Amino acid sequence: MEKITIGKLAEMAGVGVETVRFYQRKELLREPKSDGTVRTYNNEDAQKIIFIKKAQELGFSLAEIKELLELNTKPRKTCASVKQKTIDKLTEIEAKIADLQKIKSSLEKLACACDESQDQLRQFKVQECFSVGLECKC
Numbered sequence: 001m002e003k004i005t006i007g008k009l010a011e012m013a014g015v016g017v018e019t020v021r022f023y024q025r026k027e028l029l030r031e032p033k034s035d036g037t038v039r040t041y042n043n044e045d046a047q048k049i050i051f052i053k054k055a056q057e058l059g060f061s062l063a064e065i066k067e068l069l070e071l072n073t074k075p076r077k078t079c080a081s082v083k084q085k086t087i088d089k090l091t092e093i094e095a096k097i098a099d100l101q102k103i104k105s106s107l108e109k110l111a112c113a114c115d116e117s118q119d120q121l122r123q124f125k126v127q128e129c130f131s132v133g134l135e136c137k138c
Helices: 006-013 017-025 043-057 062-073 079-116 118-122
Strands: 033-035 038-040
Touching (some): 006 043, 043 062
């Protein structure tokens, strides 16, 4: 198993050293083994950080990510509780997808309006495009 310093770990995972330390304080990442005066990590730690970052991008909170990571180390969780958390997250994601579809539609209308006439666009504030929308025949 390769021994990795905190700087190399951060580089491998695409984060800063302070992010690694932050994840340790939040108990998302183990405290490193000490090899004399140098603390060392391994490739599994880098993969865990990459997982954490991707889960955050997908909308999971750090508390939710911690629960997901604990599924591997704390098998006391029941299948029913995991299923309920999954269903809850799916519902949340579906709501986000619906919001993103509305935003996409508004942006498409805004782009269409820009192609047709600058005068038409001046009738609206950009923020209003998301709630009011633009009538556009593209």
